[in-house]
Amino acid sequence: MTDYGHTLSFGLSLDPDVNRLDETRLLATAAEDGGLDYLAVQDHAYQPGHLDAWTLITHLATRTRRVSFLTDVADLQLRPPAMLAKAAASLGVLAGGRTVLGVGGGAFADAIAGMGGGRRGGGEMVAYTEESLHVMRAALSGGGVRLRSDQHTIEGYAAGPVPPAPIPLWLGAQGPKMLAVTGRAADGWVSPLNIYVPPAEVPGKQKTIDEAARAAGRDPAGIRRIYNVIGVIGDVRGGPGLAGDARRWADTLTEWAVELGFDTFVFWPVAEHRVQLDVFAAEVVPAVREQVARTRGQR
Template identity: 70%
Template structure:
C-alpha cells in the first residue's frame, strides 16, 4: 500500500476541439463553480480540428478566477523549453499562479516531423526530455540561463518574468527511462489514461519513480501523482475505463489514492459531459475527500 499523504485534488479534461469551444467554455466555468482544482488541456497541435493549447488556456483563464490550468501534456519536441518556460511563466504571472506545466517527450514522431520538428525516439527522446526539464527548471526560476547540453545548447539569456507563485513541472511518462527522469527532475508524475496504464501496472511504475528520486537525493513524497481517468458515472454500457454508479467511482478513487498513491485525478468523461461533471463534482469528489481523510485519520 502506498499513500504519499499529498492533499487530494481533482480536475476535468477539456476537449480542445474548435467545434466544442462553446461547451468547453461552459464546462470550464462549471468546474470552477463546482470546486475542482484543475482544468486540463491536451496538446496535439498537428490535429487540424484542435485549438492550440496555450491559446485555449489563456482564453479560458481570462473567463475564470480561481481554478488552475494544466497542460496535459505540452509536447516538448514542438515547444523549445526556453519559450515554453516563457509562456508558462507569463501566464502564471497574469493569472495569479494558476498554471501548472505538464510536459511530455512527444508520443507521435511522424506527426511531430510533419510540423517541422525532429523525429526522435527511444534514448534520444529521453535525453532530449531530461535536458529540457533542467532548462525549464532554471528558466522558471529566473536569472541567467546557460545550458551546453548534447540535445539543447542554450548560450545564455536572462529568464523572466518570475511569478509570485512557483510554476510546477509535471512530466507525463510511461516507460522505465522516462519514469526515471520523472523521479529525478519533475514535481509530479502524470500517468497516461487508466486504459493505457491500468491500476495493476501502477505500483511498479511508482517504485521506479521512487527509486530514481532517492538516487537523486529527493524525497519521493514530494513528487505528486496524477491519474487521467476516462469513464462514465452511471448505468452506461460498452464504455472504456471506469464505468459504473457513483458509489463505484467513490470506492475506486479512494482505493487508488490510499493504495496506489495518486493524489490528483483528472476526469475524462466519455459522454454527457455537463451532466457527468455535475455528478463528479457534486457527489464523487466530496465523498472521496471524506473517505481518504477518514482512512488517513485511522492510520
C-alpha cells in the first residue's frame, strides 16, 4: 500500500486538433465550471493537424479564470529548457500563476529530427533531460543560468520574469533511468496513459522513483504522482483503458490513489467528450474525494 498523502486533483486532456477547436474551447470552460483542477494539452508539434501547445494554452487561459494548465508533456527536444522556462514563466505572469510544466525527453525521434530537433536516445537523452530540469529550475527562480556540458551550451542567461507562484516541474517517464531522474530532480511523475503503464506495473515504477529520491536526499512523499487515464464512463464493454459506470470509475481511481500512490488523475475521454466530462466532474470526482478521505481517516 502506497499513499503519499497529497491532496487529490483532477484534470481533463484537451485535444489540440485544429479541427476541434470550437469543442476544445467549450470543454475548457465546462471543465472549469465543473471544478476540475487542470486542463492538460499534449505536445506533438510535428503533427500537422495539431495546434502548438503553448499557443493553445495561452488562448484558453484568456477564456478561463481559475483552472490551471499542464503541458502533458512538453517536448524538450523541440523546446530547449531555457526558452521553455521563459515561456512557462511568462504564462505564469499572464495567467496569474495557473501553470504546471510537464516535460519529457520526446518519444518520436524521427518526427523530432524531421522538425529540426536533436536525435538523442538512451543515456544521452537521460543526461539531457536531467540537466534540462536543473536549467529550468534555475531559470524559473529568476537566477542566472550558465552551463557547458556535452548536452547544453548556455553561455549566460539572465532569467526572468519570475512567475507569481512557483511552477512545478513534472517529468513524463516510463523507463527505469528516466524514472530515477524523476526521483532525483523532478517535482512530480507524469505516468503515460494507463494502457501503456497498466496498474500492475505502477508499484515497481514508484519504487524506482522513491529509491532514487532517497539516494539524492529527497523525501519521496514530496513528489507528486500523475496518472493519465483513458477510457469510457458508462454501461459499456471493451474499448481502450478503463470502462464502466461512474461507480466503477470512482472505486478504481480510489484504489489507484490509496494503493498505487497517485494523487492526480487526468481524464482522456475517447468519445462524447462533453457528456463524459460532465459525468466525470459531477459523479466520479466527488465520489473519489469522499472515498479517499474516508480511507485515510480510518488509518
